[in-house]
Amino acid sequence: MDSRCASRLGGIGGYNDTGGGYLDQSNPRMYCTGGYCMGDTMMASATGRGLCGEELELDMRRHIQACACTCNHMGYGNYMDYQTTCLTELPDVAPCNGTVRLPGPCEDSPSSGTSSKDRRRDNGPRRKYRLLAPVLLLVAALLLGGLCLPLLLQSAPATHQQRLDVIRRILTEVPLIDGHNDLPWNVRKFVHNQLGEVNLSSDLGRVDPWAKSDWSHTDIPRLRAGLVGAQFWSAYVPCGAAQLNAVQLSLEQIDVIRRLAEMNAQHLTLVTSVKGLVEAHREGKIASLIGVEGGHSLGNSLGVLRTFYGLGARYLTLTHACDTSWAVCSVGETNATQDSTPGLSEFGKAVVRELNRLGMLVDLSHVSTRTMNAALQTTKAPVIFSHSAARALCNSSRNVPDDVLRNLAKNGGIAMVPFYTYFITCNSSATIKDVIAHINHIRKVAGIDHVGIGAGFDGINFTPTGLEDVSRYPQLLATLLEDPTWTEEDIKKLAGLNVLRVFGKVEQVRDEWQKAAVLPVEKISPPDNSACAYGVS
Incomplete structure (x- = not known):
């Protein structure tokens, strides 16, 4: 003092x-x-x-x-x-x-x-x-900071490379799941299913006949570069085999998929459930799932369908590019034929119900609009379009109309956008931006929870610039991040969370029906008198 x-x-x-x-x-x-x-x-x-x-x-x-x-x-x-x-x-x-x-x-x-x-x-x-006043200002600053900081952290990265880094991180958290790849058919076409003649771990882009083909886009190095977490492999056989040896060929294609996974166990693992898919991703492996492409592969038999399920198949495309006796395909569909065709017969509805009971995904790619609507009205579980785009942007009967997209949202299902240029721009050329336009359209009409990716590689011969093979998925997702309306959570849903949700709901319906002791469907399809088969009368 x-x-x-x-x-x-x-x-x-x-x-x-x-x-x-x-x-x-x-x-x-x-x-x-x-x-x-x-x-x-x-x-x-x-x-x-x-x-x-x-x-x-x-x-x-x-x-x-x-x-x-x-x-x-x-x-x-x-x-x-x-x-x-x-x-x-x-x-x-x-x-x-x-x-x-x-x-x-x-x-x-x-x-x-x-x-x-x-x-x-x-x-x-x-x-x-x-x-x-100072206390109130401090509280306001803290509150504002708490609200703004997450937004600042989620702000769009400035460069494409930074966006790619974000995508790489995201795809370590969520598996990138593609709904459709036709590599197994190329194995049959190029080497007659002789797996000793193909080294999937090599760069097939440098190996004949793969290197000379516009239909080849897949090998393990490129799958790894594309950060693919799970792939539905198509067990496809041509419509020409219908009522002939389609069932046998389908079994052989399922066998090829299973053996490819076994022979490349360091990278691939056969998966039949959501749990298995998530575990495979956690272990750093590519989950390999089986989809049967075309109801003609069943030979009009629900017993064959159950056998396919037992071998690991987890979706059935109701038709390919041909009608069956119980479902109508999209080929030749016009507004007039939409009104005149039934979509699904009673046996076709039984197929859908048996798929629900088994826990298999109902795939509506390739089917007519009437069949889409009939299946959506019949199913008790979400459905998928494994490789179909938006018809509003490319008026192909292979694509999904807006009214069906809205019903798909109510169903809880998912439309997985392909990379085939003729489904994207309706001509031989397209770009990443064109694919994104379809993704955004489906997001707008059906919602972000109902869109995914089903490129269709190895089954297409025209691909968009920038999406030439399975290594290019990160480029697509990074380009989406240029749009500030796309959040990291949206990217995760598109990449894999939506498929996991749909697959999980299908398994939930299966489990509920098992608890309710729902019996297998034993309905028999009316015989096809033109079929060359034993027992037809």
Whole structure:
């Protein structure tokens, strides 16, 4: 404490031995020690005795004006700070860069007609708000920061390379699942299913006859480069085999898929469930799933369907490019034929119900619009379009009309966009942006939860620029991130979460039906009198 303050307080009051300071007895509420003077609100806090802020402020001012010391008086300054003509002003004191901000010109004066009591009453709320202001500002800043920080963290990366880095991270968290790949048919076509003649771990783009074919886009190095987490391999046989040896050929194609996974076990693993798919991704392997492409592969037998399921098949495309006796394909479909065809016969509806009971996905790619609607009305589980785009953007009967997309959303299913240019732009050329246009259209009409990817590689001979083979999926997803309306969560849904949800719901329906003891469907298809088969009468 300044010696002048000590001598003054000593003359008026006396040294306080217990507190190590001086008590100003002309103002017994003030206590000076260690270079600071304090009001007795602090001294009396333990006993519950104290003053309100206005009274302390008035007493502090009176003390400072009478005190000759140069101490800071708890931030209120000293007598030099109060050499003003506005002697009755109660200063609003606020720290400013470590100093004291003094009041401006006097607003209250004795001539204002306002009593000291009124001034204290009016000044109290103002001071309270001023004291609360920094706290409120701090709270607001914290709240705003909490809201804005996630948005800032999710802001679109600036460069394509940065977006690719984001995609690589995302695809370690969620498997990229493609709905359709025809590699098994190329194995049959090029090497007659002699797996010893093909090394899938090599770059087939440099190996004849694969390198010379516009229909070849797949091998393990490119699958790895494309960060593929799961692939539905197509067990396809041509429609020419219908009612002949389609069942045998389908069994052979399922066998090829299973053996490809076994021979390349370091990279591929056969999967038949959501759980297995997730585990494969966690282990860094590509989950290999089987889809049977075309109802003609059944030979009109639900027993064959159950056999396919037992061998690992997890979806059935109801038709390929040919009708069956129980379902109508998209080939030759016009507005007139849509009205005249039944879509699904009673046996066709039984096929859908048996797929539900087994836990197999109903695939509506290749079917007519009437068959799409009939299947959506029959199924009790979500369906998929394993490789179909939006008909509104490319008027191909292989694509999905908007009204069906809306019904698909109600069903909970998913449309998986292909990369075949004739389904994207209806001609031989297309770009990544054209594929994105279909993805965005399906997202707009059906919703983000109902769109996926089903490129159709190895079964197409015209691909979009930038999507030439299975290594290019990250380029597509990174380009989507250029659009600020696409979030990381949206990318995850498109890449794989939507398929996992649909597949999981199909398994849930299967489990519920098992608990309800729903029996296998034993309906027999009417015989095809033109078939060359034993037992037909």
